[in-house]
Amino acid sequence: MSESRAFTEAPILDTPDGSRTAYNTRFGEAYGSRHGAAAQARHVFVEGTGTHVHPAPRVLEVGFGIGVNARATLASAARRGAPLHYLAYEFDPAPREVLAEVARHQEGNDHPAWQALLDRWPQPPLETEAGGARLNVLLGDVLEAELPAGWATALYLDGFSPARNPEVWTPAFAARLARTLAPGGVLATYSAAGHVRRALQAAGLDVERRPGPPGKRECLRAVRPA
Ligand SMILES: C[S@@+](CC[C@H](N)C(=O)[O-])C[C@H]1O[C@@H](n2cnc3c(N)ncnc32)[C@H](O)[C@@H]1O
Known part of the structure; x- marks a missing residue:
């Protein structure tokens, strides 16, 4: 794909914390927060799940998008020398040029x-192992994937919004996500919608509202009881 076509498909957006995100023309929504994409990745996902202090995190992400959460997690684990296994699902891979431009000079x-x-x-296979991290992106619909059971110390639920992409926010899918968490594992999401909270509770998780990232009042973390 030519560079200009890639950036027409997914225009790059600057965000106030100096990081970038991109606009997904298919869903009509930005991949990350326009109020600070890197801040959202760190606050909601990396810190929200406790991955920044976990000695050997195993992260499962829905969906990989343009890799902002993945880079924030790689950087956090590398700073501490913690071995990381990161497994992400993505059914509509963004152009490589967009991933590279969003990441330029970023953590x-x-x-x-x-x-x-x-x-x-x-x-594919999008599987790499280097610098103490295993990074694996599975291309396909996560709704049809066989998710590993009892595996994830952290789960990043980062599909597009419930309004635009309701399939990844249903009670049935929440129940599948709960089963992929290890005991004590934590799911985090930027959504604080009541129906999302109730779906996670119905899946047997202990759900907590916490202060949101810039531009958002609240977000959620949900723990699988040990
Ligand atoms: C909000 S963006 C994720 C941003 C990403 N976490 C990042 O750090 O850049 C949502 C992503 O989920 C993907 N997605 C949505 N529904 C999916 C599904 N059912 N299976 C796989 N990927 C899905 C979309 O294609 C999109 O790339």
Whole structure:
């Protein structure tokens, strides 16, 4: 794909914390927060799940998007020397040029696992192991995937909004996500909608509202009881 076509498909957006996101023309929504994409990744997902202090995090992400959460997690684990296994699902891979431009001069861009992923993007298998991290992006619909049971210490639920992409916010899918968490594992999401909270509770998780990232009052974390 030519660079200009890639950026027409997914125009890049600058955000106030100096990071970037992109606009997804198919869903009519930005991949990350326009109020600060890197701040959202760190606050909602990395810190919201306790991944920034976990000795050996295993993260499952729905969906990979343009990799902002993945880079924030790689950078956090690398700073501490913690081994990381990151498994993400994505059914509509964004152009490589967009991933690279959003990541330019940003945290985690110099991580060897990220660079190796970019080198092969979007040709499967998208699996790299470098710098203490295993990074695996599975291309396909997560709703049809067989999710690993009792595996994830952290689950990033980051589909597009419930209004635009209701399938990943249903009680039935929440129940499947709960089963993929290890005991004590934590699911985080930027949504604080009542129906999302209730779906996570019905799946047997202990749900907590917490202050949101810039531009958002609240977000959720949900723990699988140990
Ligand atoms: C809000 S964006 C994720 C942003 C991403 N976490 C990041 O850090 O850049 C949502 C992503 O989920 C993907 N997605 C939505 N529904 C999906 C599904 N059923 N299966 C796989 N991927 C899905 C979309 O294609 C999109 O890339």
